[in-house]
Amino acid sequence: MRGKAARRHFWSRGAATPYLFVAPWVIGFAAFTLGPLLFSLYISFFDWPLIGTPAFNHGANYVTILTDDADFLHALTVTLKFAAMFVPSNLIVALLLAMLLNQPLFASGFFRAAFYLPSIISGVALVTIWSWLLSHEYGVINYVLTLAHIPAVNWLGSPNWAPVSIVLVSLWSVGGTMLIFLTGLKSIPKDLYEAASLSGVGPFGQFVLITLPLLSPVLLFNLVTTVIAAFQQLTLALLLTKGGPVKSTYMLAMYIYDTAFKYHDMGYAAAMSWLMLLLIIALTLAIFKLSSLWVFYETEVK
C-alpha cells in the first residue's frame, strides 16, 4: 500500500517529469548499448577465438595485458604521446580559425564553407590525397621545402616524423570543432567587447577576460570530445601508415582492432577495450573535477 501511495505521490508532484525528458536516451542505452557492453565485459574473462567456443580463463586476459604484454605498453605510450600533441593542437587551431571567421569579413560564408570542406569529404579520399602530398621522394610539400633550401623530411617513413604527420593531417579536419567554437563565439554579446574597449582593455585582455570565460562551457565540450577522439583514433593511422613505420603510430585503438579482427582474439580485445574505457573515464572525470575551476556557466543547477 505504501509503495503505491508513494508512487502516486511521485507522479502527481511532477517528480517524474525529468525522467520523462531523459527517457529516450535511457531506453536507447538499455536497448542498444548496455547489452553489448555487458556482453563485452563478460567475454573479456574468456578465451574466445571468435569462431568456436569461449573458454573461461579467470581474468587471465587482464593479468597478461597488465603484466606481460609489451605491445600493449607500447601502444599505450604511443597513444598518450599522440593525445598530448593532438588535443592541444586541434583545440588551438580550431579556436584560432573560429576567431578569424568571427571577424566581420567580406564573403565570410565562403571562408566558413572552405574551412569546413575537408570535414565533408570522406576519410578515404582525404587520406589518399595526403599520402600523395606527404610522399618523401615525390611529394609537393618536400618539393616546396627543397625550393626553400630546407632538407626534405620523410614525413610518413621515419618513425620520428610519422606521429607528427598524423597530427598535422588531423588538423585538416578540424572543421567540426571549429564550428562548435564559432557558435559559442557568436553568442558572446558584442557590447561586452565594446565596453572593454572603451575602458582601454586591449585585444589580448579582451580574449582572456571575456572570450575565454564565456566560451568555457563550449571549450569544456570540445576538450572532452577531443580527448575521446584522440584515444579512439584509428582511421588515420590505419590508412596513412598502417601503424608503422616500426610501430611508431601503432595506437591502442589499432591494437584492439587487430586483436579482434586480425587475430580473432575477442576476449583479449574486450579486456583491452575495458581497460581503455576505464582510462578515458578517469581522464574525463579529472577534467570535470578541474573544470569547476575554470568553466563558467550562466546558470548552473546545483
Next chain:
Amino acid sequence: MRTWITLALTGLMATAAQADTTLRFATWDSDQALEIEKKVAAGFEAAHPGVKVQVEAYGDGYDDKIAAGFGAGDPPDVLYMWNFPAYQASLLPLNDYLAKSGLDTSDFAAVTLNYATISDPDGSKRVLGVPAGYTTLVTYFNKDMFDKAGLAYPKDGWTWDELRADAKALAKPDEKVYGFGVDGAPDPYDFEAYLWSNGSSWISPDGKTTKGFLSAPETAQVFQMFVDMVKSGEGVLFGVGDNGSYRELFNADKLGMVISGTWPMPDFDTAKKNYGVAMMPAFAGKPAHSQVDMSALSIAKDSKNKDLAWEFVKYYASPEAVALRTNDLPILNSVAKSRGLLDNPKYAAFFKMLPPGDDTRSPAFLHNPNWGRAQDVVTTAIQQIYVDLDNVQATLDSAADSADKALTK
C-alpha cells in the same frame, strides 16, 4: 508529404519479392574482377532456375564484414578465402563433396589445392576451399628503358647478379631514375619467395620456431642484398614514406624493373607500356622459387544451403566459368593451355614460376595457426631494417625472439 512517408515506410518494410532461394556469395574484388564474378553468378542462375546468387562485394572491408558475420553466426554461404588457418573453424570441410563430385582435381594448377588444405594434429587433412584464381611472382621490365641503355632483355633463368648489373646500368639517382624497385613494406607472405630462392624460410617446417629460419644467415643475405641495392642507388625503396605506387614510376620510365604478381598488369596495359615479363632471378647456384597467391571459394559451416553452395563452388571451377575469369591466371591447366597462355610471352614466365605439384614448401601461415601475430613481428622487423639500412642480422635475431613468443600466445 503523405506519399513521402509511405515511400519511406515501404523502403523500410520492403521484403522485396524474392527468388525461391538466395545464395549469399561474398567477395573482396572490385572493378573488372567483380564484373567477372557477377557474370559467373549470372551463368549459375541461368542453369539453376529459382536460385538467386546475391553477390556481396565488400572491397577492403571484407575481413571486418565476414569476421562480424562469423562471430554473430550469420555468415555468407560462399566466401572468397585465402587465409584458411584464421577461419578454419568456421569453414565446411569439402573432402566428401570433392570425392563425390567427380571434379578432376589434377587439372588444377599445381599446389593450389595444397594451399587450401589444413593438416590437423591427428594427421587428417581438411580441404577447406576450391581454388578460383592465382598468380605467381615474376619480374616486370621496362623495355624502353632497356633499349635506351643498350641492355639485353632479362632471360628466364637469370640471376640476381645479372639483375643488379642491369639495375646499375639503368639507374640515374640524380634524376630519380632507378633500376629496381625494392618494396619497403612487403607482405611477408610474398617476401618468402626470396627466402625460398635462397634456401631459407620464415618458420621451421614443424611450425615450432622461427629461430634459425627468420634469423638464418640466408635470410639476412637476402635483406643485406636489398639494403645494398638501396644504398648504392641501383634500387629505390618504395612503400616507406611514399604513397607506395611503383606503378606510376614504371609507367613514367623512372623504374626499370619490379617483381610482382599479375596485379599491376592492367595498369601497365592501360598506360600502353612497352614491358616484358621474365622469371624471378635466382641466387647463384640455387633455383628461383615463387609461392602462389591464391583466391579460393569456401563454404561457411553455418550455411543453410550447403548443397546448393557446393553446386555454385563446383560451377565456379568449371571450364565454362574459369574461361570468363581473365583478371589473373586460370586455375585449370586445360584452360590456360587452350587460351595459349603457356607460350604467350607475357604469361609464360608465370607458369614457369609455378611450383611443381610435389613441392614440399608452403607458406608460413600453414605451419602454425598463430602465424598472423608472428607475421606482424616480421613486418615490423622489415621496416626496421629499411629505416636503419643496417644491423640486419641483429634485427632478425631479436625479431625471431619476439616471433617465437607470438607463436605461443
Next chain:
Amino acid sequence: MKAARWALMALLTLLFLFPFYWTLVTAIKAKPELLTWPPTWWPETALWGNFVTAWTAQPFATFLWNSTLVTVLSTIGQLLSSSLVAFGLARFAFPGRNLLFMVLLAAMMIPWDVTMIPLYMEFNWLGWINTLKPLIIPAWFGAPFFIFLLRQFIMSIPRELDEAAKMDGANMFQVYWKIHLPLMAPALVLVGVFQVLAAWNDYLGPLIFLNDQSKYTLTLGLAQFKGLHNTDLTSLAAMTVILCLPPLVLFLTAQRYIMDGSLSSGIKG
C-alpha cells in the same frame, strides 16, 4: 593589417580547398594520365563523362535513395530526442542526474570493436540485419555527443526565461517546446549538419549490417571501387565529388542559421 588578414585567409582557403580540387582533377583525368609523373595540375582533356561512367557503374540511384532515407529519418529522430534529453539534463536537478550524465559521457568512449558483434547478434535476433533499421532507429533515442553538445548550449540560456514562462502557466514540456527549441535553433542546425554528415558518410555501419546490394548506401557503393588489389581511382574520385555535394549545399544553406547573430542574440539578451 587588413591586407595581412586577407593574405592569411587566402592562404588557409587554398590549403583547405586543395584536397577538393585534387579529387576533382583526379576524377576527370584519363586513366593513363593518372599514372604519369610529375602529375599534371589540369588534365590534358577534361573527361567530364567520367562522372557518368562512375554513376552508371553501379545502381547508384538505389544507393542514393537508401542514403537519403537513412540520413533524413535518422536526423529527424536525432534532433527530437537529443534536444529532449539535453533539456532534461540541463534544466532539472533530480536524483541520479550526475550519474546519468557520467554514463552518457562514458557511452561516448566505448570502442566499437567489441560491442559490434553483440550488437550484430541483437539486430539479427530482431530481424533487422539487411534492413536500414539499424542505421535509423538507434538515432531516435539520441546520441551522447549531441546530447552533451546541446546541454552545454542550454546551460548558457538564462533561467529567468523559464521562470517567466512558468508564471504564464506553461509546463516544462511547453517551456522546452516553445522557449528552448527556438532559442536552441543555431545549435540544433549544427547538430543537424553533424548528424547528416555522420549518417551520409557512415561506412562501418552499412558495411556490417547490410548484405544485399539493393540495400546498400552510397558509401558502400563508393567502397566497391576499392578492391583488395586494384582501385578504380577515377571512379572513386568522381563519386567522392558527387557524394560531398549534397552535404556541401546543405552546409551552405544551414550556416546562415548557425551563424546568424539575431537568432542566438536572445540567449544573452
